[in-house]
Amino acid sequence: MTSNPDVTRRTADSPGSGGLAGRTAVVTGGSGGIGSAIVRALARQGVTVAVADTDEQAEALACEVGGFAVVGDLTDPEMPGRLVDQVTERTGSLDILVNAAGIQVRTAAVDISAEDWDRLVSINLTAAYRLVQAAAKPLAAIGGSIVNIVSLSADRAVPGIVPYGATKAALLQLTKGLAVELGPSGIRVNAVAPGYVTTAMTAAVLDQPDFRERVLTRVPLGRLADGGDIADVVAFLASDAARYMTGTVLPVDGGYSIT
Numbered sequence: 398m399t400s401n402p403d404v405t406r407r408t409a410d411s412p413g414s415g416g417l418a419g420r421t422a423v424v425t426g427g428s429g430g431i432g433s434a435i436v437r438a439l440a441r442q443g444v445t446v447a448v449a450d451t452d453e454q455a456e457a458l459a460c461e462v463g464g465f466a467v468v469g470d471l472t473d474p475e476m477p478g479r480l481v482d483q484v485t486e487r488t489g490s491l492d493i494l495v496n497a498a499g500i501q502v503r504t505a506a507v508d509i510s511a512e513d514w515d516r517l518v519s520i521n522l523t524a525a526y527r528l529v530q531a532a533a534k535p536l537a538a539i540g541g542s543i544v545n546i547v548s549l550s551a552d553r554a555v556p557g558i559v560p561y562g563a564t565k566a567a568l569l570q571l572t573k574g575l576a577v578e579l580g581p582s583g584i585r586v587n588a589v590a591p592g593y594v595t596t597a598m599t600a601a602v603l604d605q606p607d608f609r610e611r612v613l614t615r616v617p618l619g620r621l622a623d624g625g626d627i628a629d630v631v632a633f634l635a636s637d638a639a640r641y642m643t644g645t646v647l648p649v650d651g652g653y654s655i656t
Contacts, residue, residue: 417636418443421488423480425471425528426498428454430596431546434624435495436462438632444493447484471498471524472516481531491535493635496525496568497546501598506559514560521564522571529575533584540583542635545572546627547588547646549654569646576644585643587634592650594622617652 422439426432427448436446440462448459448466459466467483469476484491499521502513509517525545536543550562551569569588576586593612595603602608603621613619630649633639648654 416442417493417632420492421445421447421484421490422493422495422635423447423449423467423484423491423528423532424495424497425449425524426496426546427466428452428458429497429499430598431591431594431624431627432495432497433458434628435497435631436464438625438628439493439495439635440464442632442636445488447480447487449480450498471528472519474527477524477527477531480528481535485535490539491532492539492541494528494532494536494541494543495546495631495635496528496543498524499546499565499598501558501561503557503601505557509560517560517564521561522567525568526571529571529586533579533582536584537579537582541585542639543572543575543579543584543586544631544634545569545586545588546631547572547590549590549592549648549650551590572646573644580643585634585639587639587642587644588646589627589630589634590646590648590650591627592616592622592648592653594624594627596624612653615653615656616650617656620651622649622651 422444424432424436424446427436428450436448436458439446446462446464448455448464451470455466455468467480500517502509502517529543545568547569548565550558551565555562572586572588579586593599593603627649630647
């Protein structure tokens, strides 16, 4: 995309700089552990949120926060375009895209099935890529923001989730490349790399007392994260307070990555 001179750049002197009220966001994986926290964090700041997920929980959450749900399977190549069209037709604009949809398969890398590999890549990487393609034009029209949820495993080897880490590494690199290509159009692209977060996806390991204790010994802040710890950083990156940040990957891990 090329530079868009019609974009009104938000600056530190803008009224309500840093505020998000009145904007529209899409959050994929919106009814998941981290995704639902992001939906609630944005809604608390006055954002109209489209909760995108595959189950009926998306409807309930959207009702709770005063947004709306778009239920569908992001592995369907046509779903990203339909999602963006529904949002822009309903609200007139799209300011924020949060790619939080993701799955994890715990197995040795050499043992993962072809079906599980394809599903990991489709949900964790391809869906995010297609959504950016679909959302780029409306985001450029308003100088919008994209935030991708990656993982600390994107740049370190974690036995048992190597294929998952590979998809997150690819999403991290996509974040940086898109920041370069979309920056002239006024679109900022950043990522958040959570550490260990208490969600349904991590319960299988974090509910094991020995594993949990080993993790906690490496977290200087002495506790695991919850979805809200991640969501508040996402809201910051989406806001005008981060208006000069793009291509950034912020670890939100309580210090785990430095020990």
